Amino acid sequence: MRLHDYWRSGASYRVRIALNLKNLHYEQVAHDLRTGAQADPAYAVINPQRLVPALEMEGQVLTQSLAIVEWLEERHPAPALLPTDPDSRAIVRAMAGVIASDIHPLNNLRVLVALRRDLDAGETRISAWIARWIGEGFAALETMIVRHGGAHAFGDAPGLVDCCLVPQLYSAERFAMPLDAFPRVVAAGAAARGLPAVAAAHPDRQPDADAR
Template sequence: MVILHEYALSSASFRVRIALNLKGVEYESKSYSLRAGEQRSPGFLELNPARLVPCLEIDGLRLSQSIAVIEYLDARYPDPQLIPSDPAERAVVQAMALDIACDIHPLNNLRVLKYLEDEMGQSEQVRNRWYTHWVHAGFSALETIFRSQPEHQFAAGDTISLADVCLVPQVFNARRYNIEMAAYPRLSEINARAAALPAFVCAAPVQPSS
């Protein structure tokens, strides 16, 4: 039995759900409320000492960090391939994915926003300005990258890759926070095409309001 320990609105969990769906891997979902602090329970600490979601139990392993999990899935279930085998193509895909997973997501995930509000005493308005700033910084860079390359169907070519698996959850959450997307037409086009695929639709927690 493959078990995904997750939170529905977690971008990182969303990525892994997409990858599992694309690979056709059946799994059981066990959900934890991050807002209620369930990831800090002793039971979850045994699963992942970092107290973060997702954590995937598969093949007798407990895997954390969504990019590492997806790399394992890509090696274990190579069809469809999400990370190219060609070194140059692989580097391009991984760079796009890490632009999101390292330079956007960690700065605006729930625990950072809660720390700004609860520990640093920042207002919701300031917290939202923080979120908006880092999303726009990241999306601006990605829009430039997408415009500089041929008009592929998806982020790094005409097939889905790890870059799309990271992009769709990030755009989903940006829309939840009412981020204005007009400045990113190419990014939005790529996102819409990927997000409409069944594996992405089935992985989405809810439809964004805008």
């Protein structure tokens, strides 16, 4: 498998966590979003949306991080990232969707660039924008984790919610978002981050990461 990603992409980070939790080997191909590398015509052939991640395998290309993780779950079901019963699976997907559908898309790089370039938003307004959407999403997740969490965000094993939560926490911390109001969110993230497979997916540990 070949994963097209970028070290600081939250969506790519999700897929790296899932691949690592399932102990699957993959080759990484980096596309620096800051320089517009994803717009290269050669990459557009692979992913017409010109976004990361994209996963190449067996002559096929999969895009969209949650679709990729669901495919991994179906093709490589152990260890499981989704529970077995339909009700619990729906809850897990909803919790993941809070992040992947309602928080992350509003704060990703291309949206922030558009706010600065097209709407002339300054950094104070950008920071308020980021905090608003992370805060609203984390407030909902806090309640959901209280209801459904255990040692991890859902139950006692790492799964799909953790694949989404860890990258979103990384983003919140990167933008200096206060997290005191979300103790269960923070605790679930800490539990997942303590796993070697999750730690290995951290942006700073990727081959294309900026030198520190």
